């Protein structure tokens with residue numbers, strides 16, 4: 001349980017419940033074909049002062065995660081405890097997102113739609129999702145007559161540089177990152193105030209990208 005003086009947001013039974021929720025999310029995403037072949041990584045914020053996250057261990061089957069498949073990392077993306085297994089190769093992306101006030105969980109998926117659309121619209125640098133009722137499932141979209149601009153980053157394999165690019169875009173004056181972004185021919189990152197909201201954002205993006213893919217194949 002949380003003590004009133006604790007700087008930790010999650011500990012004890014609350015932390016176990018959060019990890020179980022992330023593992024159930026992984027099993028669900030795996031079943032839906034969004035987290036196959038050890039792809040994807042997930043994290044939940046456990047403390048802000050200092051910043052600490054629980055991130056999935058690198059290379060794990062995301063359909064069969066257990067409580068031991070998470071590593072506690074700090075603001076530098078390194079494990080807090082000596083001898084801990086390596087956290088996700090993409091840990092720094094989770095860290096820069098979790099640094100933002102109001103972000104409590106980050107999820108990453110590898111669906112066929114994200115893989116293909118991030119390439120199809122790479123030249124534009126953005127996937128435009130416009131006019132769909134399901135946009136209301138993204139926080140702060142009160143109407144279907146809105147547009148979500150989902151930026152697309154190149155898949156350079158240089159995660160520290162990508163993390164810096166993401167950090168800059170989070171506060172971009174013209175088009176700040178809002179709910180998610182794509183990495184070209186790779187996948188989707190989305191986040192939320194907690195695991196439930198991050199999962200909803202992934203589901204909405206995946207639904208909308210599936211619609212976009214079908215719309216392209218119809219036309």
Ligand SMILES: CSC[C@@H](O)[C@@H](O)C(=O)COP(=O)(O)O
Nearest residue numbers: 037038039040041058059088089
């Ligand atoms: C199937 S490998 C995919 C990885 O390269 C990576 O993009 C990924 O999502 C999972 O890496 P991980 O280090 O397990 O977090």
Ligand SMILES: [Zn+2]
Nearest residue numbers: 039040108187
């Ligand atoms: Zn990935």
